[in-house]
Amino acid sequence: MNVSRIMASGVGAAFLSLVLTGMTLAAPGETYPNISGVWWAKSYRTELKPIEGEIPFTPAGRAAYDSNIAGLRDGSLEDMARVRCTPDGVPRIWSSPYPLEIFQEPDLTTFVYEVNHVFRIALMDVEPPPDSEFIAYPYYSGSSFGHWDGDTLVVQARGFNRFTFLDATGLPHSLQLHTIERIRTLNYNELEVVVTIEDREMYSAPWSVRFLYEKRNDVRLDTSYTCGEPHRDVSEVPLEQ
Amino acid sequence: MMKFEWNRMLTAAAVAVGSAILPYGQTLAEDITGTWQMVTRLSEFDPPPLGSGDARPIQDIRGIEAMRAQGVYVTYMGDYENPILQPWASDVVKEHVDAELEEEHIVTAQEVCRASGTPGMWSIPSMLHISQNAREVALLLQRDHQVRLIHMNRRHPADLEPIWYGDSTGYWEGDTLVVDTVGQKAGTAVDIFGTPHTDEMRVTERFYLVDGENGQKYLRLHFTVNDPDTFTQPWGATITWRRPDLTGPLAQVFAAPAFLGPMLEEVCAEGNRETENPYPVEARYRYPAKF
Secondary structure, eight states: OOHHHHHHSHHHHHHHHHHHTTOOOOOTTSSSOOOOEEEEESSBOSSOOOSSSOOOBOHHHHHHHHHHHHHHHHTSSOOHHHHTOOOOOTTGGGGOSSOEEEEEETTEEEEEETGGGEEEEEEETOOOOOGGGGTTOOBSSOEEEEEEETTEEEEEEEOBOSSOOSSTTOOOOOTTOEEEEEEEEEETTEEEEEEEEEOTTTBSSOEEEEEEEEEOTTOOOOTTOOTTSOOOOOTTSOBOO | OHHHHHHHHHHHHHHHTTOBOOTTSOOBSSOOOEEEEEOOOOSSOBOOOTTSOOBOOOOBTTOHHHHHHHTOOOOOOBOTTOTTBOHHHHHHHHHHHHHHHTTOOOOOGGGGTOOOOTTGGGSSOOOEEEEEOSSEEEEEETGGGEEEEEEETOOOOTTOOOBTTOEEEEEEETTEEEEEEEOBOBTBOSSTTOOOOOTTOEEEEEEEEEEOGGGOEEEEEEEEEEOTTTBSSOEEEEEEEESOOSSSTTHHHHOOOGGGOSSOOOOOGGGOOOOOOOTTOSOTTOSSOOO
């Protein structure tokens, strides 16, 4: 007997509706892991360091990086995320000394970052459309699509515009950038985010970076974060070299 | 994959019986989460509910019918003679009106995508998305990806420094989400007319569902503004939203194609400038940026 077929049919759904009336709802943890709440980095990075080895630049990628470094140094290239407070992009948004908050709903996972008050909404269990669909919608944060793989939330993002860097040093990416975030709790108080970067134009192979966060129920995000105004004191968050 | 389909069937069925599961949030009798499109109106707030005791909000001095006749869809000239305004507030509103008469315009924070606090944030239609976890309800505005967090079942901090959105705490009163907001920094407008406020202002918001067209539920907000230094009495208004209408004439303006998710990424920040980055305090355009 193919149970999933029965469930998929309208009859199955109607039966479920009757059965569920008056039943207790599933407790948290029985549907998918809880990663919601406020998280704050244990340390942060200005320069991304791959989990393994060196960043595998293509010749074009190396040239673009050198050009970005030079442009940022002499001021001819603007770091929009820090000068105009446009969204940082992925994965740079994760390497920030400011806290973030996660909201989970059955069909959406929402990430709210204090820095530049960015939010990203990941559609759950939706196959990402081909890249051609995003040509008309190039976003700073891309468009995100998530699904659960056991205890890990896998978020695929694509459709990035060209106004972001991968990190504060100007690490480049092209419009072909795809990122895959693997997010899970290591224990109740720690969140691990591993971001895999795929961009054939700039990097000859996928490479990954890792971020660690601490659960902070004592923190309220400052969503009044405004460009050009004083922000929260983050001097306690160490810079990773 | 089958495990997840079971979960989705559970959720869908539960929603079908009128009860929403929000696994890491409140279980609601009616679900206000999700995406909402403001029911279009002429930027003036709708009047407060009958029997609320609130005074009506400031309206345009030219009158709605006159403006409709002219085909004007955005209003900027507030009635500065409205008796709910304290004299200094009346002067501020009149300043805006005088500018309009000179064919200039003094912008409000919401118009230039800056943090505008509440109720200023409701003065321009924008797609709204409501998310929730066990501790917070998030109000996400498409307009320049603004965020406002409501801290559920908690108190305001004792040492609150005024900030643009202040501090919001909330609780459920039956099917109504009741939000109390204090500590909003003075300098923003509470409406499209530039009406000011002090940082003593207290705003109470009540979110609840009402019956709309075609058997749909609409989201309604009734807010009340208390600021005796600015207003001679509390005044209130309502805002109404519906689920996004992807077929109507405004779909292309406000609604994202379904495959992109509930909202467009709308970034107005290109005009802003981070003139000081106090972490650390040093020259701007420092390379590399500190994070």
